[in-house]
Amino acid sequence: MKREGADGGPTCNLCGGGVFADMPFHYVWEGQRFDGVQCRDCRLITLSPLPTDAQLQRLYGEDYFAGKLHGLDRLGVSYESWADGQAARARAFLRGELLRRRPGAARLLEIGAAMGHFLAAARDEGLEVAGVEISAAAARRAREKFGLDLLCANIEQVDQPAWRGRWDIVYAGDLFEHLRDPAGVLRHVHELLAPGGLFAINLPGTFNLLSTRLATPLLQLAGRSRRLPEAPYHLYEYTTATVGRLFAGRFGRVEVVNLATPPWRLNLKSRSPAYLGKLALHALNWPLTGLTGRYGDRMQVYGWKD
Numbered sequence: 001m002k003r004e005g006a007d008g009g010p011t012c013n014l015c016g017g018g019v020f021a022d023m024p025f026h027y028v029w030e031g032q033r034f035d036g037v038q039c040r041d042c043r044l045i046t047l048s049p050l051p052t053d054a055q056l057q058r059l060y061g062e063d064y065f066a067g068k069l070h071g072l073d074r075l076g077v078s079y080e081s082w083a084d085g086q087a088a089r090a091r092a093f094l095r096g097e098l099l100r101r102r103p104g105a106a107r108l109l110e111i112g113a114a115m116g117h118f119l120a121a122a123r124d125e126g127l128e129v130a131g132v133e134i135s136a137a138a139a140r141r142a143r144e145k146f147g148l149d150l151l152c153a154n155i156e157q158v159d160q161p162a163w164r165g166r167w168d169i170v171y172a173g174d175l176f177e178h179l180r181d182p183a184g185v186l187r188h189v190h191e192l193l194a195p196g197g198l199f200a201i202n203l204p205g206t207f208n209l210l211s212t213r214l215a216t217p218l219l220q221l222a223g224r225s226r227r228l229p230e231a232p233y234h235l236y237e238y239t240t241a242t243v244g245r246l247f248a249g250r251f252g253r254v255e256v257v258n259l260a261t262p263p264w265r266l267n268l269k270s271r272s273p274a275y276l277g278k279l280a281l282h283a284l285n286w287p288l289t290g291l292t293g294r295y296g297d298r299m300q301v302y303g304w305k306d
């Protein structure tokens with residue numbers, strides 16, 4: 001089915017296009033259906049309709065980080081205990097990836113800071129830090145646990161004049177796929193960065209995987225749409241091409257890194273044949289990403305402000 005932007009349908013956040021093809025997945029939440037769709041021009045994948053701001057407020061209410069966080073729920077651990085176990089990885093990422101790409105950085109802003117685990121690690125490295133977090137419960141926990149005062153707000157609605165041009169590094173982990181207006185947030189972050197500053201994100205790349213790329217047109221041909229069990233948290237699904245183009249629209253220099261989760265660390269959501277098939281394909285995809293640097297199920301994207 002085609003949806004025309006001019007008829008009140010979605011307009012592509014990346015290219016402004018208004019013609020979308022149905023993707024073979026959808027969500028049902030609050031009695032409403034959200035269809036996966038793909039821009040015909042630039043291939044950006046989004047939802048039609050997007051949840052409203054009021055719905056997003058409900059999605060990230062008190063219990064978002066309280067144990068049922070999507071992706072961790074079936075591992076049987078709370079977000080907090082999972083993040084507690086990531087301290088060494090957080091330090092390694094900060095030193096090995098962020099400070100390597102922006103040597104001498106003194107100030108770091110995190111958007112989507114959750115309970116402040118990463119910011120606390122950055123503060124311990126001697127950086128001046130600040131963070132934005134949409135969930136009031138997570139922001140409260142950051143204060144109790146780490147003494148961090150996060151700005152509790154949706155980054156899409158934040159206006160902090162004192163932050164403009166201030167930050168050497170702005171970091172967002174697992175945030176970009178949750179934004180209603182990623183191009184607008186990129187514009188905003190670009191203003192917040194100091195000259196030479198680095199914007200770094202990491203994000204999932206389910207539709208960047210070779211297995212998903214192969215399966216999608218087959219499911220489209222069969223006219224099948226799978227209902228995904230989660231609430232519509234992911235408003236966009238990115239590939240190397242679409243997220244790279246989004247960054248290139250704002251930053252002069254861009255780097256996209258593809259990573260693949262080792263098959264034994266995959267968070268399998270069930271033992272159904274579909275998921276076991278996915279595991280088998282992933283076992284082939286994983287070495288392919290190592291060899292080619294493409295088709296990762298995780299991506300890191302870096303943009304440098306001139």
Ligand SMILES: [Zn+2]
Nearest residue numbers: 012015039042
């Ligand atoms: Zn587009």
